[in-house]
Structures are given as structure tokens and as C-alpha cells.
Amino acid sequence: MTKTELAPKLKLFEVQAPDIAAKSQPGQFIMILAHKKSERIPITLAGYDRQKGTVSFVFNEVGKTTKELGLLGEGGTIKSITGPLGNPSEIKNFGNVLCVGGGVFIAPLLLQVKALRKAGNKVTTVIGARIKDLLIYEDELKALSDKFYVATDDGSKGYKGLDFLKEILEREHFDRCLTMGPVVMMKNVCEITSPLNIQTVVTLTSIMIDGMGMCGVCRVTVGGKMFFTCVDGPEFDGHQVDFEGLINRQRLFLPEERLSSVLWELGGCNCGRK
Amino acid sequence: MAENKPKPKVKKNEVQMPKQDPKVRGKNFDEVALGYTKEQVLEEANRCLQCVKPKCIPGCPVEIDIPAFVKLLREEKYAEAAAELKTKNALPAVCGRVCPQEEQCQKECIVGKIGDPVSVGRLERYLADWERERGFVISNKAPSTGKKIAVIGAGPAGLTVAAELAKLGHGVVIFESLHLPGGVLMYGIPEFRLPKSIVQAEVDYIKKLGVELREGYLIGRTHTIPELLNNDFDAVFIGTGAGLPKFMGIPGEELGGVYSASEFLIRVNLMKAYAFPEYDTPIRIGKHVVVIGGGNVAMDSARSALRLGAEEVCIVYRRSRDELPARAEEVENAEEEGIICKFLASPKRFIGGEKGWVKAMECICMELGPPDASGRRRPIPIKGSEFTMDTDTVIIAVGRTANPIIQRTTKGLEATKWGTIVTDENGKTSIDGVYAGGDIVTGEATVISAMGAGKKAARAIHKYLMKKK
Numbered sequence: 013m014t015k016t017e018l019a020p021k022l023k024l025f026e027v028q029a030p031d032i033a034a035k036s037q038p039g040q041f042i043m044i045l046a047h048k049k050s051e052r053i054p055i056t057l058a059g060y061d062r063q064k065g066t067v068s069f070v071f072n073e074v075g076k077t078t079k080e081l082g083l084l085g086e087g088g089t090i091k092s093i094t095g096p097l098g099n100p101s102e103i104k105n106f107g108n109v110l111c112v113g114g115g116v117f118i119a120p121l122l123l124q125v126k127a128l129r130k131a132g133n134k135v136t137t138v139i140g141a142r143i144k145d146l147l148i149y150e151d152e153l154k155a156l157s158d159k160f161y162v163a164t165d166d167g168s169k170g171y172k173g174l175d176f177l178k179e180i181l182e183r184e185h186f187d188r189c190l191t192m193g194p195v196v197m198m199k200n201v202c203e204i205t206s207p208l209n210i211q212t213v214v215t216l217t218s219i220m221i222d223g224m225g226m227c228g229v230c231r232v233t234v235g236g237k238m239f240f241t242c243v244d245g246p247e248f249d250g251h252q253v254d255f256e257g258l259i260n261r262q263r264l265f266l267p268e269e270r271l272s273s274v275l276w277e278l279g280g281c282n283c284g285r286k
Numbered sequence: 287m288a289e290n291k292p293k294p295k296v297k298k299n300e301v302q303m304p305k306q307d308p309k310v311r312g313k314n315f316d317e318v319a320l321g322y323t324k325e326q327v328l329e330e331a332n333r334c335l336q337c338v339k340p341k342c343i344p345g346c347p348v349e350i351d352i353p354a355f356v357k358l359l360r361e362e363k364y365a366e367a368a369a370e371l372k373t374k375n376a377l378p379a380v381c382g383r384v385c386p387q388e389e390q391c392q393k394e395c396i397v398g399k400i401g402d403p404v405s406v407g408r409l410e411r412y413l414a415d416w417e418r419e420r421g422f423v424i425s426n427k428a429p430s431t432g433k434k435i436a437v438i439g440a441g442p443a444g445l446t447v448a449a450e451l452a453k454l455g456h457g458v459v460i461f462e463s464l465h466l467p468g469g470v471l472m473y474g475i476p477e478f479r480l481p482k483s484i485v486q487a488e489v490d491y492i493k494k495l496g497v498e499l500r501e502g503y504l505i506g507r508t509h510t511i512p513e514l515l516n517n518d519f520d521a522v523f524i525g526t527g528a529g530l531p532k533f534m535g536i537p538g539e540e541l542g543g544v545y546s547a548s549e550f551l552i553r554v555n556l557m558k559a560y561a562f563p564e565y566d567t568p569i570r571i572g573k574h575v576v577v578i579g580g581g582n583v584a585m586d587s588a589r590s591a592l593r594l595g596a597e598e599v600c601i602v603y604r605r606s607r608d609e610l611p612a613r614a615e616e617v618e619n620a621e622e623e624g625i626i627c628k629f630l631a632s633p634k635r636f637i638g639g640e641k642g643w644v645k646a647m648e649c650i651c652m653e654l655g656p657p658d659a660s661g662r663r664r665p666i667p668i669k670g671s672e673f674t675m676d677t678d679t680v681i682i683a684v685g686r687t688a689n690p691i692i693q694r695t696t697k698g699l700e701a702t703k704w705g706t707i708v709t710d711e712n713g714k715t716s717i718d719g720v721y722a723g724g725d726i727v728t729g730e731a732t733v734i735s736a737m738g739a740g741k742k743a744a745r746a747i748h749k750y751l752m753k754k755k
């Protein structure tokens with residue numbers, strides 16, 4: 013395993029997993045179990061190298077599991093990785109595509125942009141983050157895209173917020189929009205594209221346990237019907253998604269997650285970890 | 287050792303199994319049934335009449351020679367008795383605990399005509415535990431055939447196929463999608479009914495037979511069946527189980543605090559949420575837990591919820607007590623522990639409160655009409671009988687259907703409209719060299735029937751491979 017720190021708390025891992033690498037496609041994810049007592053967490057693929065037999069992913073250290081994962085050193089091992097999971101993205105020549113990525117999801121977006129370009133699309137890329145220090149893969153995406161824009165929540169770089177998207181969409185016709193990032197950001201993008209009737213694909217990040225259709229915790233409402241994000245998604249038609257429901261379900265275990273994170277940081281739970 | 291000789295007169299009553307006190311066990315995840323002592327096991331074994339035409343054997347889906355192992359047991363030849371079991375059943379410690387014996391081997395036992403049937407399952411459990419505590423002896427294996435079989439799913443069906451084929455000298459690789467083997471034994475049936483260390487030990491025994499286990503491989507995604515057949519393997523067995531949870535399609539199922547039984551049990555068993563925060567996966571249990579359903583899964587969920595600290599656990603079932611599909615013994619255990627059953631009621635919707643968390647459930651009362659296709663009397667809603675009950679945790683245990691990933695990704699594999707895989711009586715599917723068995727073929731059934739199917743399929747696969755050359 014190799015490890016790179018891309019930005020504060022954003023880490024890129026490249027791990028040996030030849031069987032997973034052989035089958036990976038853009039839009040899919042893996043389930044990671046860091047050690048015996050960990051949670052299983054889903055992470056989107058940010059890359060794969062079939063020759064080297066590796067897959068790579070970028071994660072944000074937000075809670076106990078991801079912080080622990082971040083502590084793994086070069087050459088370390090993850091207890092178990094399962095994948096590739098979920099349906100691959102639909103990649104074909106749509107024409108003119110708008111890609112909007114936020115935060116840690118800029119990494120998997122890069123994979124999508126590459127594939128969309130290869131399929132012959134014209135691609136406009138927008139990346140955003142809370143502050144400028146958290147922007148990743150700026151140069152790579154700029155080089156790959158026909159047009160490229162940056163936005164931050166605080167305006168420390170590029171546009172402030174995503175409202176400028178409206179202007180872009182007024183100037184130019186898009187055949188498809190693809191967005192991956194924090195749920196609130198995807199929701200905003202959908203609110204902008206919906207009146208213009210631009211087909212918009214979102215990558216949903218519901219809570220998951222198994223990631224293969226066995227528990228139902230990842231259920232979401234899309235177009236009034238229940239779907240399991242892990243096997244029916246993770247990509248859905250953004251204009252049909254019940255975002256409020258998703259946001260509510262993502263917060264279900266907030267108190268426990270905080271407790272777990274705080275205890276871990278205090279180092280006080282004495283549970284005999286390695 | 288005169289007392290071990292068969293007694294001329296049989297005692298009518300079975301030797302009771304020692305159990306943890308209900309008040310104590312309702313607060314821990316330790317095993318409820320404690321197992322016989324040596325004296326108790328011999329006394330129970332002596333109740334067997336050693337029938338010439340035993341009625342018990344046909345009741346066992348893997349056809350264990352029950353009088354034979356019981357005879358060895360009462361001669362105190364424990365190792366031989368355990369070996370006799372192992373010739374037919376690779377997972378005796380599991381079956382001795384969770385088989386619905388009252389419907390199987392014990393149903394037709396001749397002693398049952400005058401009193402309680404011989405407690406075959408408890409004898410089996412004793413021997414399996416005796417053997418495990420002393421370390422397994424690996425039986426002789428046939429010489430290698432050079433053939434290789436891929437087994438998909440490490441549940442009871444897959445493990446049985448793997449053990450049988452390995453003993454016949456074939457190379458076997460099990461692909462399991464989760465990070466631990468065992469299937470429902472690991473992620474579904476709770477620790478207090480089937481300790482996970484026992485499952486682990488029985489799986490280790492199968493590994494010692496030379497079976498290779500690859501965890502974290504979701505077949506259909508990581509590899510497909512055609513890829514397995516084209517690359518390394520001469521045959522494939524599908525034992526992927528019925529892991530897809532059913533919901534009811536009523537309003538409010540998306541609320542917080544509404545779990546599918548699968549989610550709830552996976553959190554508690556596989557991820558050990560009962561030991562949060564030592565283990566990282568959380569679970570939240572409220573004060574008033576409602577479990578919907580009446581099968582083993584509902585009982586297991588209710589009893590787990592109680593152990594996680596619920597003040598009150600209520601099972602809501604749409605038929606009456608007589609139709610409860612759960613094992614009688616488990617219903618009795620649940621009631622002893624203080625679990626309440628509300629019969630003839632069915633939920634209509636869940637009502638949300640603060641922060642999108644469930645706070646109540648609206649139900650409707652039912653009455654029983656004529657029998658339906660399942661042979662049980664059909665529940666019919668009584669108009670205007672709606673009532674609400676307060677609840678902060680709902681566990682939906684209304685059944686599970688076939689795992690769909692393989693069917694969706696394997697061209698030419700015939701499936702029914704319920705998603706189960708179609709096979710002949712030996713487990714052969716519509717694709718040459720591909721076999722299937724267990725819950726993925728029958729829909730939700732039992733551990734031992736999955737093992738029985740695995741056994742048949744193993745025989746058929748062996749024939750197929752030896753003919754193929």
C-alpha cells in the first residue's frame with residue numbers, strides 16, 4: 013500500500029487488490045474494513061491500474077473509522093476490501109457534459125471526466141470545496157477539461173458558492189450533468205438544473221453496512237419508490253431523489269459516531285486495539 | 287458401567303437441558319442453553335430403543351445414522367461417536383443447537399409415542415462440543431483428482447458442498463462476499479443461541495480438509511460465473527442464500543429507528559454492535575421496541591433487542607399463536623424472558639417524531655379467514671379497528687428473498703419470478719457444470735435443509751466431474 017496526503021485530512025491510498033482492479037469501472041465503490049473491530053465503510057474508487065493490480069481511493073478523515081484508516085502507514089494492510097460494488101456509470105458520447113465535484117469526491121470525479129472525454133464528450137468541470145486548501149486535482153482536471161471553474165464556500169478561491177452555475181447554464185447548452193460531492197451540494201446542483209431539464213446524475217452516499225443488498229440500511233426514495241443505494245445505485249436521477257429523506261437517514265447515528273470519535277481521540281476506551 | 291446398558295423400561299420424560307435463568311440471560315449475550323453434563327447425556331442416550339427400523343433417520347435431511355451414534359455414545363466411545371456424526375454432518379455443533387428437531391429427526395421417534403422423543407439434537411450437540419474441545423481429527427481424504435470447484439457463499443449449503451467435495455479429493459475454493467464465513471450462522475442467528483466461536487471452529491475444520499476460503503469476493507461483481515468456468519474451475523456451486531430483506535411498502539419505513547431484521551441482526555451479530563464502542567458499528571435501541579413478524583428471525587430480533595437494554599419488547603404478528611412459524615422452544619424462551627406477543631394485528635403506517643425518528647405505529651386488527659396457499663388461515667383486516675401504539679424502535683422481520691446479484695449477472699441461468707434459482711432434484715441448474723442449493727433455491731428454509739441440498743449437489747458434482755475427465 014502507498015499513501016499520499018493530498019490536502020489536510022484528505023488522503024490518497026493505492027492498495028494491492030488485483031481481482032478488484034481487474035473489474036473496476038468508473039462510478040463503482042469498495043467496502044473497507046480497516047481492522048477486526050471496525051465499521052465497514054463505503055469509499056468510491058478514484059482509480060485502478062489493472063497492470064499493477066492496484067486500486068486507489070481518496071478519503072476524508074471525518075470520524076473514527078476514517079481517522080484510524082488515515083493512521084495506517086506505507087506498506088500497512090487493511091483487513092478486508094470488497095468490490096467493485098454498485099453499478100458502473102453510464103459512459104458514452106452524450107455530447108456536452110457538465111461535471112460538478114465537491115470536496116473529497118473531486119478524486120472519483122477525475123476518473124469520470126477521463127472516461128467521458130475518452131468517449132468523445134465535451135466536458136466542462138466545476139470543482140468546489142469549503143476553503144481553497146481543500147481543493148484537489150486542480151491541475152489535472154484543468155488539463156483534461158474543455159472548460160474549468162473553481163468555487164469555494166468562503167470565496168477564498170474562484171467563485172463564492174455555486175450560484176454562478178446558473179450563468180454558465182444560460183450561456184451554453186448541456187446534454188447531461190454529473191455531480192458527486194456532499195449531499196447538500198448535489199441537491200443545490202439539482203435545483204439549478206431541474207428547471208432547465210438537464211438530465212442530472214447524482215452519486216448518493218447513504219449509510220451502508222454490507223454494500224451488497226443484504227441489510228436495507230442504504231434505502232433511499234427516488235421517484236416515490238424505495239431503492240437500495242448499494243445495488244440499485246449509487247448513481248440515480250438527481251431530479252427524482254428525496255434529498256431531505258437522505259439527509260435525515262445520514263444523520264441517524266450522529267450521537268454514536270461522535271461518541272466513538274471522541275472516545276478514540278481521548279484514547280480512553282481501552283479495548284485492546286493493536 | 288451397568289447403568290449405561292439399555293434399560294428395559296424407557297423413561298417417559300426427556301432429560302431437561304440446563305439453561306441460564308431468564309432474568310439473568312435477558313441481560314447478556316451468553317448462550318442460553320448450557321448443554322448436558324456427562325451424566326445427563328448418558329441418561330438421555332439410554333432412552334433410545336435402538337430400533338431395527340429407526341423412524342428417526344428419514345426425518346434427518348442429511349440422514350445421520352442416529353441409533354449408531356447413540357450406541358457409541360452410551361458405550362462412552364465419544365471419539366467414535368463424533369466421527370460417526372461427522373461422516374454425515376460437517377457442522378454437528380451448529381445443527382445440534384439450531385435444527386428444528388421437533389419437526390425433523392425427533393418427530394417420528396418411537397419413544398415419542400409414549401412420552402418425549404429422544405433429544406437427538408442435544409446428544410449431537412454434546413458430542414460435537416466434546417470433539418471440538420479436544421481438537422478435531424481430520425478423516426482420511428481421497429487422493430487428489432486434479433479437479434477444481436468454485437463454491438459461492440460460505441453458508442451452511444456452501445460449507446457442506448465444500449467439505450464433501452474436499453473429502454472426495456477435489457480442489458475447492460469458497461468465495462464469500464462478507465469478511466467472515468458462516469452465512470446466516472454468522473450474521474443472522476444471535477450469539478446467545480449459537481456462539482460465533484463455534485461457527486468459527488466448525489469452519490476451521492472445513493478449512494483443515496483443504497478447502498480454500500476467499501473472503502470479500504462478491505461473485506457477479508469481483509468475478510462472474512462464466513469467468514470462473516473459463517478460468518480455473520471445472521464446476522460451480524451457488525449457495526448465496528436468501529439475504530435480501532423485505533419491507534412492507536407502508537408509509538414511514540424510511541424513518542429513523544425502523545430497521546429491517548437483517549440490518550438489525552447484521553449490526554448486532556456480524557459487526558458486534560452489542561459491544562459498541564469497543565466495536566465501531568453502532569446500534570440504537572429505544573425503550574419500546576416493536577418487532578413485526580412471527581418467525582425465528584422475529585424471535586431472534588426481539589430477544590436481541592431485550593439484551594441491548596429495551597424496557598419493553600413486543601412482537602406484533604398478524605395471525606394467532608397457533609400459526610406462529612417460529613420454533614416452539616424459541617417462543618417459550620422469548621416469553622420466559624418477558625417478551626410480549628400481540629397477535630392478530632398488522633401495521634398500517636409508522637409515524638415520525640423529532641429528528642425523523644419513529645414515535646408511533648398505527649395498526650389494524652385482523653381476524654382469521656379460510657386457509658390460504660400456505661395452508662395457514664389467512665388474516666383479514668377488520669374494518670375500523672385501527673389503533674396506535676407508541677414505539678421508538680421498529681424491527682421488520684417479515685421475510686427475506688433471494689440474493690439477486692448472481693441471477694442479474696449470469697446469462698442463461700434460469701430463475702423463478704421470486705428470484706430463486708431453478709434446479710433439478712440434484713441441484714443442477716440450467717447451465718452445464720453449475721449447481722445450486724440452500725435458501726437460494728428453496729427460499730428461506732433451515733440450516734439442515736441447506737446442508738442436505740449441499741450434500742446432494744456434492745454427489746451430483748462429483749459424478750459430473752468424474753464423467754467429464
Ligand SMILES: Cc1cc2nc3c(=O)[nH]c(=O)nc-3n(C[C@H](O)[C@H](O)[C@H](O)COP(=O)(O)OP(=O)(O)OC[C@H]3O[C@@H](n4cnc5c(N)ncnc54)[C@H](O)[C@@H]3O)c2cc1C
Nearest residue numbers: 053054055056071072075076077078217218219220262269
Ligand atoms: C457509495 C459511497 C461512496 C463514498 N465515497 C467516499 C469517498 O470516496 N471518500 C470519502 O471520504 N468518503 C466517502 N463516502 C463516505 C464515507 O463512507 C464516510 O465518510 C465514512 O463512512 C465515515 O466513517 P467514520 O467512522 O470516519 O465517520 P463517522 O463519524 O462514523 O461518520 C461521519 C458521517 O459519515 C457518514 N457515515 C457514517 N458511517 C457510514 C457508513 N457505514 N456508510 C456510509 N456513510 C457513513 C454519516 O453521514 C456520518 O454522519 C462514501 C459513502 C458512500 C455511501
Ligand SMILES: Cc1cc2nc3c(=O)[nH]c(=O)nc-3n(C[C@H](O)[C@H](O)[C@H](O)COP(=O)(O)OP(=O)(O)OC[C@H]3O[C@@H](n4cnc5c(N)ncnc54)[C@H](O)[C@@H]3O)c2cc1C
Nearest residue numbers: 439441442443463469470474505527724725731732733736
Ligand atoms: C435470524 C435467523 C434465524 C434463523 N434461525 C434458524 C434456526 O434456528 N434453525 C434453522 O434451521 N434455520 C434457521 N434460520 C434459517 C437458516 O439460517 C438458513 O435457512 C440457512 O442459513 C440457509 O443456508 P444457505 O447456505 O443457503 O445460505 P446463507 O446462510 O444465507 O449463506 C449464504 C452466504 O452466501 C454469501 N453470498 C451471497 N451472495 C454472494 C455472492 N454473490 N458472492 C459471494 N458470496 C455471496 C452470503 O454472504 C452468505 O454468507 C434462521 C435464519 C435467520 C436469518
Ligand code: SF4
Nearest residue numbers: 346381385390391407
Ligand atoms: S442434523 Fe438436525 S435433523 Fe439431523 S439428526 Fe441432527 S439435529 Fe436431527
Ligand code: SF4
Nearest residue numbers: 334335337342395396
Ligand atoms: S426412533 Fe427414537 S428410539 Fe428409535 S432409534 Fe431413533 S432415536 Fe432411538
Ligand code: FES
Nearest residue numbers: 223225227228242
Ligand atoms: S448497504 Fe446493506 S443493503 Fe445496501
